[in-house]
Amino acid sequence: MIICCSGVLCVPRRLGICFDGAMKNDPEHWLLSPAAMGRVDQAAARSGIWSFGLMEKAGQAVAAAALRLFPEALRFVVLCGPGNNGGDGYVAARALADAGAETAVFRLDDPARLKGDAATAFAVCPIATDALDSYEPRPGDAIIDAIFGAGLDRPVPEAVAAVIARVDGADLPVIAVDLPSGLDGRTGRVLGAAFKARHTVTFMARKPGHVLMPGRRLCGGLEVYDIGIPQRIVESEAGPGGLNSPAAWERLLPKPEAQTHKFLRGHLTVFSGPATATGAARLSAAAGLRAGAGLVTIASPRNALEANASQLTAVMLKPVDDHAALAAYLEDPRHSTFVLGPGFGVGAKARGFALALRDRRLVLDADGITSFRDDPSVLFAAFSSGETRLVLTPHEGEFARLFPDVADEKTLSKIDMALAAAARSHAVVVYKGPDTVIAAPDGRALVNTNAPPSLATAGSGDVLAGIIGGLLAQGMPAFEAAAAAVWHHGRAGSGAGRGLTAEGLINHIEL
Template sequence: MSNEVLSPAEMGEADRLAIAAGPLDGYGLMQRAGEAVAAVVLARYPAASRVHVLCGPGNNGGDGYVVARLLAEAGVNVAVWAEGKQKAGSDAARASEACNLPVNHLNDFDTTEGEVVVDALYGAGLSKYLSPYADAASGISAAEKVPVVSIDLPSGVSGETGQMRGYFDAAVTVTFVRKKPGHLLMPGRRVCGEIIVADIGIPDAIVDQLKIEAFENTPELWLRWYFPRTAVDAHKYKRGHVAVFSGGPSSTGAARLSALAAARIGAGAVTVLSPGNSMQVNAGHLTSIMLRKADTIADIDEFVSERQPSAYVLGPGFGFGDKARDFTLRLLAQEPVYDMQRRIDLGGIVLDADGITAFRDDPAALFEAAGRVGAPPLIITPHEGEFGRLFPDIVGDKKSSKLTKARAAAKLANAVVIYKGTDTVIAAPDGRAAINANGAPWLATAGSGDVLAGIVAGLLAQGMASYQAACAAVWIHAEAGRRFGPGLIAEDLPLALVPVLRELIESQPDLR
């Protein structure tokens, strides 16, 4: 699957397996990598007055020497810069010897408009500050209109975490085989520029041996096998019933946003469960969405017995006292709704906003309830602050990536975790995880998360499993916001889902 994401360690293992399998050895792979980068430079910058190739001490630098040699052979004015020699006997040393161009010391590096820089200092495995090359990076950043082509990752960006320790700001990053977490996780993602994944001769069969469980969140991950298909004989309850809990009279809008999103994404029926003192407020704003009073657990039990909803949203505008905890634990004590026709469990509980904060003093109670055998699936949707309230020990680990933290939280919570942000990570308790990369700044608006919670619940109600529903919801939500663009407010999002949803449905392959 081309949207797999390889950690630096997994990429190293892929290299090892490929070399062992042949026909390419390590030097052969280096040659292929250099060829890919040189081709990009020639195609993108044919008018460059000079190409500076900055070579580091390891294999990334070796790739750079190959690039320099190939560009020089193509007639390009090339300058090579390094601080020292490669390790004797290494593939990088072979590449530097074959380059046969004069090597200038990095301390003297300078550039000017009209030139291009190839950043071959450090690759995805960097785990320290960029020094002594930070001055070179700063010089390029200060120069006007000097594009940088980075090999593997912009030097200074960790391939594991996306954190930056002094960095190059690339116009293009050429990586190999698959993307790395650092290409997708912030803040590294914003300095990668356009990312090109080049084939250097490592076949998919090698990657398959690694049993990768991290992915870039794209429709390839969930559209073909998991996305809902509406049958010609469908009626509204066949398309799932979502219940959304409303807050008090002054905070009802968030629940209505979730409810409308659940309906727009395809749930056949949606009910807002409202406190008695909010019924009139909600009734004045709802048309196709049903309304039901729910002040107590007995009210919930009665509603569930009568209507058997398959998915719930609890938290948006709800308030985070005892009521939120009690309602959540009661829902988790139920058995999932079973679809006899499709032979699957439907639905689950989406816990958002105040529903998450309600457990800040006793998160173990939530995690234990979610881990009960037979409990309905739980999906938690925390932003950074809410994540810290539920998982203080995990968020405090400064060395771990957002991907690692999301996976640890999902395992601890016995829940799918949507760790929100510009680089939202979706993680399942079994270790699967996806990094979302199609987000847009327009989504940073009040109520956007309420819409996301409703989309997740709407997909759950239609039969998507919790992890796939979370992945699909995050991507669709982000895509709708990206296409709408500047001026987006949360009220726009449910309707903005329609063209995205239509394209997905029309592109679904026929599985007959």
């Protein structure tokens, strides 16, 4: 389900995505929904591939991971569900027993109800099974969770929730088959209760639930195992999101050449707030300069000129108090790219300044976003024509202010929500968080996974806005500029370490 720019809820059969060729051909960046993976399995079977052979490879891979990761385990406990995920578990249990490991199997449902490959896997598994609710953890157990996997779309049954609680209480290691049971593979949300895995083995491609929070946290280490389905079949179902990495945008990063000078590298302008709120703008400006913009100016109210001037060196300063002063500043076409919002203040001035920039490139952040909460359609209409020039960088609260109906639609994943917002706003939307999603109006979306928790600190978002602005100023397309900025922001956070501050973060930006 997605919410169109008209505000109407609609349900497309499948969201398409137009990745750059390097991304589309790289399985490391694909994300397949559980439904898409189901279509892959069906297509593989239609092509003549033996489906039980695929299950055999999957289960063997899980067993190999268990033996490799937990050689000290006294007993492997395989928890099997009623579908193909359970079938993978029965294969893994047989492989573990064949390797000489003590192995116990507990099943959720009557095995007589198993069908297809899962029934075959059960039939050839030599280990007697017990009911799932009879499992009592022992010290030295290592758990293989093969109950539901990625296809679950409803809260887990009480019997499963009880086992999850017992395993968690005993602090036993868990290997999840495909996805920890209790996680929604499409959204990454917990459906009542979910295992917290030390390691997850999935097959052919990641699912959104592996990278969206809290799913990413609950998956532990993630292993993507190739069970032999042709990549052309998997590729045909990839989308609507992928993983953010340099493969998506590196070829478009600005590359200074010998004849380059500062005016060719673009001019970024960052609007400052009043004298008591100037720091955020300076962080953005410094980050834009670090990202490669040739010139950076802070457009400041006169009452904040002294506060800004005392802290600036390479960044220039220009008094811009009102709409008349802004209009005069815009007479120079080289003033092409702007950051508005950090520390600026919420209200009519922010709205008026943003709308005055409708034919320029604009990163709208923080107060700039909140200023349009009562009527965001005015902003969206202003940037609706021509190339994508607007980049919105909301965190969860700001997103809900601009797109309340999207945020309230609980069936949508974060990828779905970002795509719906981008389509409606005619903007690139950077939906921030530990699982930041970058979405474009044309249907492209990337999920970022390299940001450390230490980035959750005051001023970090101002730095990100500045990096985006710096790349936009150099002519990088809006979607790629935003994706590159988010990735480099995450890398800078890792380089700065656990005690990072926003000021120190800027010194670790390396493009």
